[in-house]
Amino acid sequence: MKIILLALRSLTRFRLYSAINIMGLALSLACVIIISRYVYSELTTDHFASNHERLYLSVRHWNNNEKAPLFFTTQNVMMRKDYKNPLDIPEIEKHTSFVSLKNVTVEAGNKGFSADVLAVDSVFLQILNFPVLKGDVAKLLKEPKGAVLTDSFAKKLFKDQDPIGKIINYNGQLLTVQGITGKAGTKSSLSFDLMISRELQWRWPPVNYYSIALTVPHADIDDINKKLKSMYDPQNTRSFLFQLFPLDKLYMETYIQKGEKTFLQGNASSVHILSVTALLLLLIGVFNFVHLNSVVILKRRKEFSMKKVFGARPFQLFIQLFIENLFMTALALFLAWVIIEMTYGIQSHILEIKAIVSERYNIGISILLLLFLPVITALHTFVRFSRKPVTSSLQNIDRSKGKPEIKTIFLTLQYGLTLSLIVCSLFFIKQLNYMLDTDPGYRTKDIIKVWFQRPTSSMSYTVEEIKHQEDANKYILETLQSSPVFETSCFGISPYEFPLNPINKKKVRIPGGQWEEVIHITVSPDFLKLYDIPISGKDLPVAENEVLLNETAKRLFSKNGKLPEELEDERSAKGTSLLVKGFTGDFQTVHLSQNNEPVILSIHNESPFSQNKLMAAISPGHRQEAIRFLKKLHGEVGQGDFEYTFVADEIEELYNKDKLAAIIYTVFALIAILISSLGLFGLSLFDVQQRYREIAIRKVNGATTSIIMQMLLRKYYKLLAIAFIVATPVTWLAIHKYLESFAHKASISWWLFAAALLLTGTISLLTLVWQIRKAARTNPAEAIKSE
Template structure:
C-alpha cells in the first residue's frame, strides 16, 4: 500500500512528464488496438462454422483461374463414401431479382440444401430455419426490413424467377465476419439451376487430405478446358486461399499480404510508443536518482525497487489504456471508413486489454530497473548534479525516430504510387461512360417457358427502345467493364505451334469503337453470329507476327461452345485468321503491365449490362431519365449503376487502403515522437538554464544558443534518417518486386519525408529553445 501511495504521489507531482508519457502511449496503443482487432477479425472468419476442421472445399484450376467447385465436376473420385459424413451444395445467384407487390428488388441469393444449416449456425430472429419445402425462403434481418419494413415477414409470398417463395424464417448476421454474403436463401430444389454448384464436404477427422491432394492436384487434359487440376482445402484455409475468385459466388476472400502489412504497422507503432514511454520514464527516474541512492543506503532491496518501478508503469499503462479505448470509441466512424468495415466488440478486446496490462508494464520496467538496481548509491546520488545519461536518451530517441521516418517514407511513396496508378490513362475511353444494369431480370434461364421468354423479350425491348430515344446518350452498347478485366488465361497456339497463355475477351464488333480502341492493322469484322479473332500489338509480338495477314491462331481447348438445333459445336480449336490488330492498352491494373490479349468478336448479346456514352453535362438528366424508364417497366426506380472512371479507380482499392493506413499512422507516429522530443528537451534544456545564463552574460548571441541547444537533436534526427533510408528502400523494393509498372523511387521522396519529420519535430523543439534563449540571466543565477 505504501508503494502504491508513493507511486501515485510521484506521478501526480511530475504532471507534465506524466501527461506527455501517458498521451504518447495512449495514441500508440489506440492505433495498435484498432489494427489488432481488425487482424483478429480477419483471422477468425467463419467462427460460426460448425466443426470447421472437418469441412473441406474442392478447388478447380482451369485456364489459370482457380475457383470453388463440386465433386460432380471432377474427373475422378478422390474420397470414398465412407470418408464423407455429409455434403452441402450451394448455388450462388448474385444480383438476382425478387418481386413483391409488383416491385422488383435486387438481391444476392444462395440456393442451398437443408444441410447448409448443419455446416453454419446463424442467429434466429423469427420463424424457423428450414428449407425442406421446395418454395421455402430464409431472409436476413436487413433484407426483411428493406422489403417489409415493420411488418411481420413470416408467411410473406414473393416471386423469384417466376416461382412463388414463402418466407419461413429470418436470421441475423453472426458476430464474426463470414465468407458467405447474401440477402436470402432459397431451397436448391426450387428449380433447375443453370449456374455451377459449389460443394462443401464434411469428411471424417482421420482423412489424410495431403495424400488426397497429391493424387488430385496432377494436371489432366479435359474436353472443354484444356489442362485442369483439382485439390481440396480445409474451410479454415479457404478464406485466404490464393487466387480463388468467383464473382458469382457471393464470397468474401481475405488477403494475407494486407494483414502482414498491417502487422508491420502495428510493430512500428508499438515500438515508437514504447520507446517514447521508456525514454520519458527514464527522464522522470533521473529526477529521483539521488532519492534512489539514499533509499538504497537505507536498505531498499532490489525487489522493492522493481515493485516501485513496475507499479508506476502499471498505473501509467492502465491510464493510457483507458484513454486509448476512449479514443477508439470516439473515432469509430472514421476508423470504419479507413478499414472498409466495422469491427464490433468481442471477448478478444478484453483479452487484448488484459494482455497489455500484464505484459507492457513488465516490458517497460526492465530497462529502468537494470539501470538503477545495479548502480552504486554514490553514483546515483552524484548523477543528478554531475552527469546525466545523455547518450542513452539520445539513442532511444534515435531508434524511435528511425521507425517514425520509416513510416513517413513508406507513406510518401505509397501516396505517389497510388497517384501514379490512378492518374495514368489506361489507353481506352473511360470518361463519360455509365455502366448500368437496367434489365432487372433473373439470369437463370433453365426453366424458361415460351410465355415467360416472350414477356422477357418484351421488357428488354422496352428498355432498348428507351435508350435509343434518350436525348442524353450519344451511343450505348451491351457491355461491361468485366470485358476489360483479365480473370483467367487460355492457351493460344499459332500456326507454327507456339503456345502462349493469354486472356480471351468475348466482345461485339461495336466494342472497339465505343471504347475508342485504335485499329493499327487490318479491319474489324462486321456484326455476325460466328466469332472472329482480333489481337493486340503485344499478342502479335509474342507470336512473332508483323502483319495480321500472316497471323493464324487457335485455342488448345475450345474458345467457345455453341448449341444449334441440339447440336454442340466447339469453336476456336481450328486455326483462324486474325482479322485486325488494335493498339496496346492496360487491360487490368497498371502493375501487371501490358499483356497480350485475344479478342473473340461475335454477335452482341442482350444478357450483358449496358454501357452508355453520356453527353457532357447531362449526367443528372440521364439518371432521372433512366429511373423513369426502369420504373415504367419494372415498377421501381432502383437499379445498379456506376461510372467507368470510378470502376477503373476501384480496382486500386487495395492500394488506396495501404496508402491511407500508412499516411494516418505515420502522422500518429510523428505526433508520438514529437511528444517524446518535447518531454526530453523540456528536461534537458531546463537543466541547462544556469549554463545558458552564464553564456548570455559572457556575450553569447541568440543564434549561438539555438545551435547549442538544437544541434544535438538535429544530429539525432539526421542519424535516424540515414538509418531509416536503406530500410525503407528494402521494404519498398520487396513490396513492388512483382510490379511491371510502379512509381519510381526518387530521391525527392526521402527528402520530402525528412523535411516533413524535421519541420514538425524541430517546430516542437523551437518553443523550448526560444523560451530558454529569452531567460533573464540574473534571475536564473539568483535561483541557482
C-alpha cells in the same frame, strides 16, 4: 500498500512528465489495438462455424495443370449415368452443395429488391452454422417453398414487421419466410441476403456452384486427398480430379479460381504491412515511454540511492517501479479504449478497418499489454539504475559523459521509425495517383451504364419472354440513337470486367505452338467506337472465326517478328481456326499492379436477347440531361429500380483498396509524429531545465537568444540527421521489396525522403522552439538563484 502510495506520490510529483508519457502511450496502444483487432479478424475469417477446422471446399484440378484449379461442385452437373459423388466416402461425415446467384431481383409488397442469393439444401445450415435468430434449423429449407433471410435484408424488405410467415416473390415462385439469420461470430468470406431451396435453382453453365464437406473427427486431409486422387481416372475424359481445400484458408487464397464474386477476397500483403505498421507504432510508443521514464529517473536518482543506503532490497525497488509503470500503463490503456470507441465511425466508414472479434479477444489483448509493458519498461529502468554506484548518484556525478545517453538513442530510433512511416505513406499516395492517372487504353469519360433488363436466375425463358426482351432492347438502342444527347451505345460489359467470368477464358495457340490461356470475348461493333479503342487492320472481323488481338496477345503469339495470322482454339472442331484480321491497342483489363491479359475479340452484333447492362457514351456537357433521359426511358421499359454507374467511377473503385492503404498509412504516420513530438517535448523540457544556469551565464556573457537557440537545437537536429541516414536505405529497400510483384510501379523519388525529413524537422522545431525561447528569456539572476 505503502509501495502503492509511494508510486502514486511519485506520479503526482512529476505529473507533467507522467501526463505526456500516458498520452503518448495511449495513442500508440490505440493504434496497435485497432490494427491487431483488424488483423485478427482477417486471419480468423470463416472461423464462426463450429468444427471449422473440419470443413473443406471441393476443388477441381485440370490435367497437367493446364489451367488454374477452381472451386467446383462434385454434384452430377453433367447429368452422367452411373455418376458417383467423390465425397461419398467414409472419411466424409456429411456434405452439401450450393449455388450462388448475384444481383437477383426479389419482390416483396410489389416492390423489387436486388439480392445475393444462395440456393442450398437443408444440410447447408447444419454444416455452415450461421446463427439462426428465428426458425428451426432442423426444418429450414426442407420444403422448396421456404426461404431464409438475413436480419439486415429482412429489415430492408419488411421494416420493423416480423418477417416470419411473410411472402416474397422469387422468379414467379411465392416463397414463405421460415427463418432469419444473424451476423456470424467472425468475418465470413461468403455473403448473402437470401437462402432458397436448391430444388428451385441450379445453374448452367455450372459456375458459382460449390460443394462443402465436413470430415469425420481426426481425419487426415492429406490421406483423403490421396484417396480422391486414386479414384480419378485420367484416361476417362468424363472424369474430374477433385481435391479438398480448407475453408479456413479460403479468404486469403488467390491462385484457385473462386467463380463470379461469390466469396470475399482477403489481401495477405495488406495484412502483413499493417502488422508491421502496428509493430512500428508499438515500438515508437514504448521508446517514447522508456526515454521519458529515463528522464524522470534522472530526477529521482538521489531518492533511489537513499533507499538503497537505508536497506531497501533490489526487489522492493523493482516492485515500486513496476507498480508506477503499471498505473501509467493502465491509465494509457483506458484512454486507448476511449479513443478507440470515440473514433469507431472513422475506423469503419473512412478507414474501413472493420473488425469482428469477440470480447474475449479484447480482454485478452488488454491483459497482455497491461502485464507485458510494465514488466519490460520497469526492468529496463531497474537494470540501468542498479548498475550505477550509489555514491555517484548521491553526488550527482554523471559517469556517462562522452557516451550516448539511452534517452537520445531511443529518440533517434523514434525519429527513424517516424521517417519511415512518413516516406511509406507518401509513396502509397504517389503509387495510387500514378495508377489512377495511367491511361487504360480506352475512353472512360462520360460513359454511363444502366440495368434495363436485369439477369434472372431462370434456367429457361418462354418464347414470349425472349420476344419481349428483344423488342425492349431494340427500342432502347433505337431511342438512344435518335437522341443528340448520346454519341453511341450498346449492351455488354466493360474491358475491366472481361476477366471476371472464367467462361471467357480459353486455350489457344499458333499452329504447332504452345497452348496459352487468353480471354476470348464477343463484343458489338459499337463497343470499339464506344470505348474509342483504335484498331489496325483492313476491315473489322465479320465472320465468327475472324478476330482482333490486343497488343498483349499480339506479343504473345508473334514469332521471330512475324505477326500471328491464324490461331487454333482448343474448343473448336478440328480443322477450324481463328483468323486474325487486325490488332487493337493494349487496353487495360486488370488492376495496374498486375500484368495485362491477352485478349481476343470477336466482333459481331450481339443477340437482341441480352442480359448485360446498357453502355452509352454521353455527348460532352449533357451528363445530367442523359441521366434524366435514361431514367424516363427506364420507367417505360426497364425492370426494378433505376440504377446507373459511370465507367470512370467503376475504374476508380478498382483502386479503392489502394486508396484506403494510402489513407491508413498517412493517418498512422501522423499519429507517429504526434507521439514522437510528445516524447521530444518531454525530453527537451528536461534538457532545458537542466541547463537554465548555463543559459543564464551565457546571457550574462553576451549570448543572444538566437545563439542559445542554435546551441540547444544542434543536438536534436544531429539526432534527426543520424536517424535520416539510417532510415533512408532501410525504407528504400522495404518499398523496393513491396513493389517486386507490381507490373506498373511509380519511381521511388528523392523528394519523398526530403519531404519526410522536412516535415519531421519542422514539427521538431515547433516543439522545441517554445521551450528554448522561454528559457532564453528567463532573467539570469533568477535562473542562477533557483539553481
